[in-house]
């Protein structure tokens with residue numbers, strides 16, 4: 001592309017030379033040869049031929065530039081897809097303790113916004129520096145060939161000017177880059193908090209707080225973006241003026257040296273077109289460098305996220321198979337959360353649950369019941385002690401396998417904005433859902449009647465974001481149906497019936513108890529009556 005661009009520039013020279021002084025045809029060896037080669041009959045015809053040739057080269061160069069631009073855009077855009085998909089994979093490979101320590105809005109921001117910014121602020125600028133760098137080098141070589149002194153002076157002026165500009169704005173760019181990144185994070189978090197907790201926001205009149213928090217950060221974000229854009233554009237206007245001044249000075253200098261118009265015009269034309277090509281190239285390089293500087297803070301953050309991948313213990317797939325045919329065991333388990341290492345949540349817990357038996361866990365609020373369940377689910381790793389299934393220690397090599405054998409009904413059921421059927425068969429693609437199993441699970445969880453009698457599309461009713469169409473009790477029963485759809489070996493229930501009225505709770509409990517002896521169950525309940533029928537009870 002650069003070569004074609006240079007040829008485009010050079011091709012204008014003979015055209016201007018002959019246009020200014022037709023006698024150049026006879027004086028210049030190359031023009032004379034071309035004249036004979038084209039077989040033209042007079043100078044006017046020759047000028048037209050030269051003009052057409054130059055135009056064709058310029059058009060060809062433009063087409064090539066369009067194609068190259070498309071290829072570059074496609075490349076950088078695909079990098080966005082590649083990086084964000086890879087980063088999502090890196091995140092999904094992390095264990096549960098990673099997610100309880102990180103802010104979910106921040107993770108979404110990095111994945112969707114920061115990766116975009118890396119493409120826009122790093123990959124595209126690097127490509128620009130490479131392509132425009134080549135153009136500049138080609139132009140300089142061309143000019144050196146023609147007049148080394150002038151070429152080096154022009155290049156020197158342009159390079160020094162932009163280097164000076166960059167030196168002046170460098171530190172400012174670095175500072176606003178950090179503030180830009182922080183304000184963006186705050187914007188995302190305010191949005192997630194205000195919409196995620198809209199009920200609390202309204203009741204507590206927290207509108208103003210969230211509005212002001214968003215407004216303040218959004219303003220900083222907008223201001224810094226504008227500063228970055230302006231600092232990228234301003235030098236062009238200054239250097240254009242300088243360039244124009246240089247051309248006029250050159251013309252005057254040549255006139256004073258008594259050169260003829262025929263000699264001056266091609267020189268001015270060459271320098272004019274070369275500057276016309278070279279200045280945007282230099283400007284684009286400068287812009288690319290400043291954009292890179294502006295995005296450096298975000299780039300460092302994204303690199304840091306990719307470094308999470310170096311934890312080779314994490315993987316989607318287990319390397320070791322595991323089955324459940326005899327017992328689930330905890331041996332001397334202790335636990336403290338990584339962010340509060342001094343607070344001992346569990347101390348030396350040992351227990352054994354035989355297959356098809358049930359364990360009830362009770363204890364006062366905050367005693368560590370849910371934490372213990374997370375350890376049995378393999379979501380949290382004990383700080384010391386072990387979790388064993390059929391005598392095999394559960395570790396990074398088999399934990400996903402273990403999780404595929406169990407179901408979990410949490411205190412707060414997460415419902416996706418999908419149909420009832422999709423929510424029951426959570427994670428199963430729509431066309432692979434077994435509707436008979438969905439139906440059976442719903443019947444067992446005492447939610448089938450509600451679905452078939454109250455929802456307009458039965459199991460195909462879309463339940464709205466976070467199951468907003470459903471009551472707390474209906475959500476819990478849907479959670480139980482989801483757990484049963486999986487036909488697990490072990491079912492873990494954390495206060496699974498706490499939001500139900502006495503009658504429904506009794507019915508759900510009976511349904512759960514009917515599984516007693518057919519399925520291994522671990523049930524957390526505040527009310528001891530809810531776990532009275534369990535084979536053994538652990539009080540924390």
Ligand SMILES: Nc1ncnc2c1ncn2[C@@H]1O[C@H](COP(=O)(O)OP(=O)(O)OP(=O)(O)O)[C@@H](O)[C@H]1O
Nearest residue numbers: 100337339340345364365366367368369370371372
């Ligand atoms: N992500 C976390 N980081 C730090 N501490 C935590 C975290 N989650 C829970 N805790 C602390 O661990 C303790 C046990 O919490 P856990 O949720 O296991 O209790 P629980 O017995 O299930 O309570 P409840 O009956 O109220 O649900 C609590 O003191 C809580 O503050």
